[in-house]
Amino acid sequence: MDPDLEQLKQHLPMLEYLRRHNWTPRRHSARQEFVGLCPLHVETRPSFYVNAAKNLFYCHGCGNGGDLIRFVELFLHVSFRQSVAHLQQELAAKARSAPTAELLAQTAAYYQLQLHCAPEAVRYLERRGLRDSAIAEELGIGYAPGGTLRRHLAAQGYPLDLLLHNGRVVNLYGRSIGTAFPHRLLSRSKGGLFAWESVSQCSAVILVEGLFDLAVLWQSGFRNTTSALGTHLNSAQLDQLCDRRGRLIYIVFDQDENQAGQRASQQLRLRLERTAATAFTVRLPVGHDPNSYFVSGATAADFAACLEGAQPL
Numbered sequence: 001m002d003p004d005l006e007q008l009k010q011h012l013p014m015l016e017y018l019r020r021h022n023w024t025p026r027r028h029s030a031r032q033e034f035v036g037l038c039p040l041h042v043e044t045r046p047s048f049y050v051n052a053a054k055n056l057f058y059c060h061g062c063g064n065g066g067d068l069i070r071f072v073e074l075f076l077h078v079s080f081r082q083s084v085a086h087l088q089q090e091l092a093a094k095a096r097s098a099p100t101a102e103l104l105a106q107t108a109a110y111y112q113l114q115l116h117c118a119p120e121a122v123r124y125l126e127r128r129g130l131r132d133s134a135i136a137e138e139l140g141i142g143y144a145p146g147g148t149l150r151r152h153l154a155a156q157g158y159p160l161d162l163l164l165h166n167g168r169v170v171n172l173y174g175r176s177i178g179t180a181f182p183h184r185l186l187s188r189s190k191g192g193l194f195a196w197e198s199v200s201q202c203s204a205v206i207l208v209e210g211l212f213d214l215a216v217l218w219q220s221g222f223r224n225t226t227s228a229l230g231t232h233l234n235s236a237q238l239d240q241l242c243d244r245r246g247r248l249i250y251i252v253f254d255q256d257e258n259q260a261g262q263r264a265s266q267q268l269r270l271r272l273e274r275t276a277a278t279a280f281t282v283r284l285p286v287g288h289d290p291n292s293y294f295v296s297g298a299t300a301a302d303f304a305a306c307l308e309g310a311q312p313l
């Protein structure tokens with residue numbers, strides 16, 4: 001069969017389509033089989049079976065069976081071509097109503113898959129000290145080879161206008177690993193602190209600038225690390241950081257030669273002074289950020305010593 005039609009059926013599972021059109025089945029067996037009243041004729045005892053794994057139906061009452069295209073032909077009394085056109089419209093409608101989160105999840109999953117096909121990206125992660133694949137997966141790290149996402153999402157049935165009119169915060173952060181573009185940030189708005197839901201319960205929190213800083217710290221066991229994706233915290237991030245009385249906040253910004261990181265620490269200190277939190281600035285060896293510190297061979301114990309030596313602001 002036409003690969004486009006195979007794809008159409010794959011993205012519009014039979015069971016999902018029938019349920020949307022008010023078919024109420026019960027599970028017939030553990031093998032992904034469902035049974036209910038046949039939508040194609042009047043009956044009182046269920047004889048219409050759908051195999052969700054095979055994406056096929058069969059009715060023991062009227063003897064009809066086949067795929068979703070065949071079902072629509074019979075159900076709507078239309079030709080094969082009209083059935084396909086109807087299903088294409090259904091797919092487009094489904095994609096238009098897809099929540100943004102679903103689109104983002106699709107995009108992230110696609111990029112994560114691409115990472116495994118891109119040795120240069122894996123090498124880049126290794127150079128940045130990220131070796132634990134479980135952490136990479138947890139952080140949703142992927143690889144965007146460029147110019148392929150649109151085609152992929154279109155094949156999934158998502159129209160391009162949905163991508164363009166994506167009104168919500170897009171929390172995809174990217175950087176180029178080549179030399180053409182040294183650094184690229186794709187986020188529209190920073191939103192809250194990174195992975196805050198997993199850190200918010202901690203009485204002590206480590207705040208770093210970048211995601212590679214965070215990645216190596218998580219990898220080394222400092223799971224109470226979060227990031228504001230930069231040194232400037234928006235008010236939502238500041239509120240999160242101070243939402244618990246008595247929380248200890250360790251600020252570990254880059255130790256820049258031009259003092260930019262140190263200045264940012266001071267500015268944050270002034271803002272934190274007005275809250276109930278206790279903040280510390282953590283000094284790393286000159287020229288280092290947490291990522292480069294670990295890449296240069298520092299251990300978890302070395303970093304813990306830096307935390308212990310931190311000065312209260």
Ligand SMILES: [Zn+2]
Pocket residue numbers: 038039040041048059060061062063064
């Ligand atoms: Zn039937």
